Amino acid sequence: MQLQKLANAVYRLTYFNLWAKGPAPALALSHSGLKHELVYPKDWSKEKGKATFSKLPMLQVEGGPTISHELAILNFIGRVVPKMAGENTHDYLVSQQLMCESEDIYAKLTRFQPTTSKKEKVTKEELDAFWSKPPNMMVHNREQGLHGNLRLLDDFYETTSSGTSIGECKLYSTLHLLRMIDGSVLETYGFLTISTKRHLRGHLLGSASFIPLCICFE
Numbered sequence: 001m002q003l004q005k006l007a008n009a010v011y012r013l014t015y016f017n018l019w020a021k022g023p024a025p026a027l028a029l030s031h032s033g034l035k036h037e038l039v040y041p042k043d044w045s046k047e048k049g050k051a052t053f054s055k056l057p058m059l060q061v062e063g064g065p066t067i068s069h070e071l072a073i074l075n076f077i078g079r080v081v082p083k084m085a086g087e088n089t090h091d092y093l094v095s096q097q098l099m100c101e102s103e104d105i106y107a108k109l110t111r112f113q114p115t116t117s118k119k120e121k122v123t124k125e126e127l128d129a130f131w132s133k134p135p136n137m138m139v140h141n142r143e144q145g146l147h148g149n150l151r152l153l154d155d156f157y158e159t160t161s162s163g164t165s166i167g168e169c170k171l172y173s174t175l176h177l178l179r180m181i182d183g184s185v186l187e188t189y190g191f192l193t194i195s196t197k198r199h200l201r202g203h204l205l206g207s208a209s210f211i212p213l214c215i216c217f218e
């Protein structure tokens with residue numbers, strides 16, 4: 001399918017009623033201007049076997065491809081709508097790096113943080129250490145805990161000219177996820193707090209609010 005056709009196609013994003021890996025693509029679709037709808041799976045136990053890679057989120061293009069994996073979906077939206085990827089090299093690189101650092105945080109949450117369906121993943125001491133601050137920035141990044149990533153993001157201090165690139169959609173989705181677990185998590189981070197307030201209170205949450213999403217990590 002040619003890019004011109006993709007730009008005019010209708011998109012369907014399927015994801016669970018959870019604030020986890022669906023919101024960033026939903027935000028990106030919303031900012032992209034692409035025609036789209038957001039749906040929950042009707043009966044996941046029946047649909048799982050048919051879904052590419054057997055998981056969600058999944059983006060279907062009417063008359064075109066189906067894409068799995070959150071980051072692949074975000075990058076695809078950036079390919080169809082170049083302003084979402086970042087139109088100059090600076091914006092592209094900022095967007096990609098914010099997206100990848102945010103995914104690092106998500107991966108750590110998956111490892112440590114209890115979810116509604118899986119309560120105990122690590123010991124209480126390990127979970128406390130994961131949330132403790134200030135982080136020791138001299139140890140291997142997998143041992144730094146959550147605040148190691150937040151410190152690095154805050155120091156990175158870069159945005160794209162639009163502020164709503166795919167990387168920023170992933171970043172704000174991730175920061176909001178953290179704030180759903182602990183409302184004070186960003187208190188000591190000037191840049192992240194300002195950016196989050198500006199973007200989450202404004203159009204980002206507003207545009208995603210038509211699909212209700214529950215807490216996933218507790």
Ligand SMILES: N[C@@H](CCC(=O)N[C@@H](CS)C(=O)NCC(=O)O)C(=O)O
Binds near residue numbers: 021054
């Ligand atoms: N690498 C994938 C991971 C997706 C994933 O783990 N999806 C979970 C929900 S967050 C899922 O579909 N779980 C239901 C299942 O596996 O049956 C991505 O980044 O999109």
